[in-house]
Amino acid sequence: MRELLNRCARIEKIIAEIYRKLAADESYRPELRAAFRQMALDEEDHADQIGFAMALPEESLAPTRIGVDDFLEKVQARFELVRTRSIPEDEVVLLALDLEEEFNRVHLGAMALFRDSRLRALFKGLARSEEEHLATLKPFLAG
Numbered sequence: 001m002r003e004l005l006n007r008c009a010r011i012e013k014i015i016a017e018i019y020r021k022l023a024a025d026e027s028y029r030p031e032l033r034a035a036f037r038q039m040a041l042d043e044e045d046h047a048d049q050i051g052f053a054m055a056l057p058e059e060s061l062a063p064t065r066i067g068v069d070d071f072l073e074k075v076q077a078r079f080e081l082v083r084t085r086s087i088p089e090d091e092v093v094l095l096a097l098d099l100e101e102e103f104n105r106v107h108l109g110a111m112a113l114f115r116d117s118r119l120r121a122l123f124k125g126l127a128r129s130e131e132e133h134l135a136t137l138k139p140f141l142a143g
C-alpha cells in the first residue's frame, strides 16, 4: 500500500521536526543538542529512502497497516508538545527513546508484511538506524 509508505514517510518527517526543535533548545547540554541535530538529519534521510521506495510496483506491498495510524497520531501529539513548551532534559531523553523504540517495532512489523525483498531490506535498514539512535540516546539517561 502506497498509503502505508506515505504515512511512514510522514512519521519520519515529523520526528525530524521534533529533533530539530529539540536541537534548538538551549536548556539542553551541547552534546545532547548535537545528537538531536544528527538524528534529525537521519530521519530526513529515512523519509527520502521511503520516498524512493514508493516508485516500486504496488503489488509488492501487502495491504495492511500495522498500527502505523496510531503511531502517526502519537508522533503528531509529541510534536505539538515540543513545539509548545520546553521539556526538562531527563524527560526529553525518555520521550525520544520511547519514539525510537516504537518506530523500530513499526519498521520490523512492516518488514514482515512486504512481499518485495527490496522493501524488506529498506525497512530492516531503517530499523537498524533507529537502533543506533537508541544507542545514541541511552548515555544521556539521567543517573
Ligand SMILES: [Fe+2]
Binding pocket: 012, 042, 043, 046, 103, 126, 130
Ligand atoms: Fe527514522
Ligand SMILES: [Fe+2]
Binding pocket: 039, 043, 100, 129, 130, 133
Ligand atoms: Fe530514529
